Amino acid sequence: MAQLPRGAAVVARGLAPDLLPAVARLARARGLRLLIGGDARVALRYGAGLHLPERGAPGLLAFLRARRPDALLSAACHGRRGIARGRALGLDALLISPIFPTRSHPGAGALGVHAWAWLARHAGRPAVALGGVEARSARRVPPRAAGLAAIGWWAPSTHSPAPPPPPSH
Numbered sequence: 001m002a003q004l005p006r007g008a009a010v011v012a013r014g015l016a017p018d019l020l021p022a023v024a025r026l027a028r029a030r031g032l033r034l035l036i037g038g039d040a041r042v043a044l045r046y047g048a049g050l051h052l053p054e055r056g057a058p059g060l061l062a063f064l065r066a067r068r069p070d071a072l073l074s075a076a077c078h079g080r081r082g083i084a085r086g087r088a089l090g091l092d093a094l095l096i097s098p099i100f101p102t103r104s105h106p107g108a109g110a111l112g113v114h115a116w117a118w119l120a121r122h123a124g125r126p127a128v129a130l131g132g133v134e135a136r137s138a139r140r141v142p143p144r145a146a147g148l149a150a151i152g153w154w155a156p157s158t159h160s161p162a163p164p165p166p167p168s169h
Contacts, residue, residue: 006031009072011051011149013037024048035072049073051095054082064089074128077119078111087124094123095149098131099141104151105131117142 001010001023010032012023020036024046027034035049036042040059043050049072050063057063067073075086077094086094098108099116110132111119120127126146133141133150141148 001026001030001032004030004032007033009033009035009049009074009147011035011037011074012048013051020046033070033072035074043067043071047071049092052076052089052091054078054085076130077123077127079119080122083119083123091125093126093128093146094120095128095130096120096123097129097149099129100132100137102132102151113140113142117144120144 004010010023010027012020012034014037015023020042024034026032033049034046035051036046037051038053038057040050040057040063044059044063044066047068050057050060050067052060052073052075054076063073072092073089074093074095075082075089075091077083077086077096082094082096096111096116096119098105098110099113101110102108116129120142121144127144128147128149129141129145130149130151133148138148
């Protein structure tokens with residue numbers, strides 16, 4: 001989180017509950033936008049945004065009713081169904097993935113640049129590229145991307161340089 005530029009978003013997903021208060025404090029101190037992965041009740045508790053997996057999230061309706069104006073709402077999107085869901089929920093962003101083969105899901109098929117761009121073009125909201133995004137592949141992300149998201153890039157075993165800034169359009 002210390003390497004991210006002010007205003008960048010962080011999705012806290014799968015964190016041990018005792019780490020979340022420190023992550024929330026660090027996000028506030030660094031001017032980062034915090035989203036909680038998949039748990040709307042926890043997002044409300046921390047005044048954070050919410051990132052929805054494709055399966056949904058418990059407490060979504062309560063989040064939609066009570067969310068703060070600055071709390072982002074994003075969702076995972078792996079195809080046309082995700083786009084329809086994103087439009088129906090009025091999401092702030094869709095994380096369309098995986099654009100490239102990824103270490104976090106070995107053997108899973110990647111969308112590739114052209115299919116990713118098609119989904120992004122039809123998303124009707126900002127599309128963020130996720131999946132296999134690292135220093136080399138980030139250069140191949142279509143210009144339509146509102147931003148880049150990464151998991152493995154930040155893993156301790158990754159020795160890639162810091163990510164480039166999000167595409168500016």
